[in-house]
Structure formats: C-alpha cells, structure tokens
Amino acid sequence: MPKMELYQVPAGSLDAWIAEHLQPSEEFQLQVKDTVRRICDFLKETRCRGTNASVSWQGGSAGKGTALKNNSDADLVLFLSCFSSYRDQMENRAAVLDTVKQKLNRCRQTIDFSVDVEVSQPKEKGTCPRSLSITIQSKKRWESIEVDVLPAYDALGEVSCPAPVSDTHFAPSHAPPALGVITVC
Numbered sequence: 402m403p404k405m406e407l408y409q410v411p412a413g414s415l416d417a418w419i420a421e422h423l424q425p426s427e428e429f430q431l432q433v434k435d436t437v438r439r440i441c442d443f444l445k446e447t448r449c450r451g452t453n454a455s456v457s458w459q460g461g462s463a464g465k466g467t468a469l470k471n472n473s474d475a476d477l478v479l480f481l482s483c484f485s486s487y488r489d490q491m492e493n494r495a496a497v498l499d500t501v502k503q504k505l506n507r508c509r510q511t512i513d514f515s516v517d518v519e520v521s522q523p524k525e526k527g528t529c530p531r532s533l534s535i536t537i538q539s540k541k542r543w544e545s546i547e548v549d550v551l552p553a554y555d556a557l558g559e560v561s562c563p564a565p566v567s568d569t570h571f572a573p574s575h576a577p578p579a580l581g582v583i584t585v586c
Contacts, residue, residue: 405418407422423469423470424468424469424470425468425469425470425473425544425546426539426542426544428541429516429539429542429544430463430468432515432516432537432539433463433475433516433537433546435515436514436515436516436518436537437475437477437537437548439508439512439514440477440505440508440518440535441456441477443504443508443511443512444456444479444501444504444505444508447504447507447508454479454480454481454482455479455480455555456477456478456479456480460475460476460478461473461474461475461476461548461549462474462475463475463546463548464476468546470544471543471544471545473546473547474546474547474548474549475546475547475548475549476548476549476551477535477548477549477550477551478551478553479501479550479551479552479553480553480554480555481497481552481553481554481555482555483497484497484552484553484554484555485554486554487554487556489554490552490553490554494529494531494552495529497552498522498529498530498532498533498552501533501550501552502520502522502533505520505533505535505550506520515540516537516538516539516540517536517537517538517539517540518535518536518537518538519535519536519538520533520534520535521533521534521536522534531551532549532550532551532552533549533550534547534548534549534550535547535548535549535550536548
C-alpha cells in the first residue's frame with residue numbers, strides 16, 4: 402500500500418496516522434520512560450555532593466506527551482538540598498554540574514540500558530551552563546530524545562510534583578529574578 406500523505410488521510414484516521422508517522426514508537430517511548438526512571442533512581446540513591454536529591458520529570462514535549470520523532474525533549478529537574486538559596490545555586494552551579502555529570506557517567510557505565518545514553522554539557526557563551534544534556538538513542542531504530550538535567554534549589558521544600566501552581570513557582574519574593582535559575586516543576 403503506498404504511503405498516504407497527510408492531506409489524503411480521512412479525519413477518522415488522523416490519530417493513527419499521527420501515531421505511525423509523527424510520534425516516537427511506543428517501544429521507544431517505553432524505553433525512554435524506563436531509562437529516565439532508572440537514572441532518577443540512581444541519582445536519588447547516590448548522593449550528589451553529600452546532599453539529598455529529589456527528581457521530577459515533567460517538562461518538555463516528552464513529559465507532556467506531545468513528543469515527535471527525533472525532535473523531542475524532556476526536562477529532568479534535580480532538586481538538591483546542597484543549595485540553600487537561589488544565590489547559592491548560581492554561585493555553585495559549575496561545581497554541581499561537574500559532580501552530576503560524573504554521577505551520570507557512572508550511571509551510564511553501571512546500568513545496562515536498552516538504549517544508548519550519552520551525557521554532554523551544552524556550551525553557553527560567557528556563562529556557566531545551566532544544565533546537562535542526556536541523549537537517549539534507540540539501538541534498533543533511528544529515534545532519539547534529548548533530556549535536559551537541571552540542578553535546582555528546592556524553594557518549596559518537600560513537596561511532591563506536580564505541585565499546585567502558586568506565585569512561589571514563578572516569582573519567589575525572596576529572590577531577585579537575576580539570581581540563579583527558577584525552574585518550574
């Protein structure tokens with residue numbers, strides 16, 4: 402059967418056409434979820450810089466369920482107890498990113514993943530990067546996803562995500578916007 406173009410697809414078949422042609426395969430989506438879960442568990446179990454870590458995987462197209470083949474991302478927010486403020490996060494970000502990168506590389510070498518996992522640090526001119534990138538690549542298909550790992554100050558303390566939206570998420574009154582990075586969970 403010849404490949405059907407989008408404009409030829411009947412309205413009742415759009416969901417199936419999108420799933421087949423635009424979205425990552427179900428197998429790869431399950432592999433990504435499993436890989437990210439295992440990375441999160443590893444980061445929680447191995448203390449980063451002698452601190453506790455809680456992890457939230459919510460953002461990006463993959464976290465929202467709107468992922469497209471080879472053009473998707475996810476945000477893995479790593480709340481670290483070593484940060485005492487947004488200023489502390491900004492001042493110690495480079496050292497924390499180095500430590501997290503070492504942990505992620507150890508995780509990659511320790512755990513037998515069903516996908517290829519590469520860790521890199523984005524280059525940002527003139528500033529310390531705010532995140533690390535994990536590329537998850539299928540071993541069977543030409544499918545991949547970028548996962549940004551964002552170390553963050555946990556201004557709300559022990560709250561499970563997703564938390565109810567409040568002003569605290571967007572504009573903490575105790576931190577000027579220029580300090581640190583405010584990450585929405």
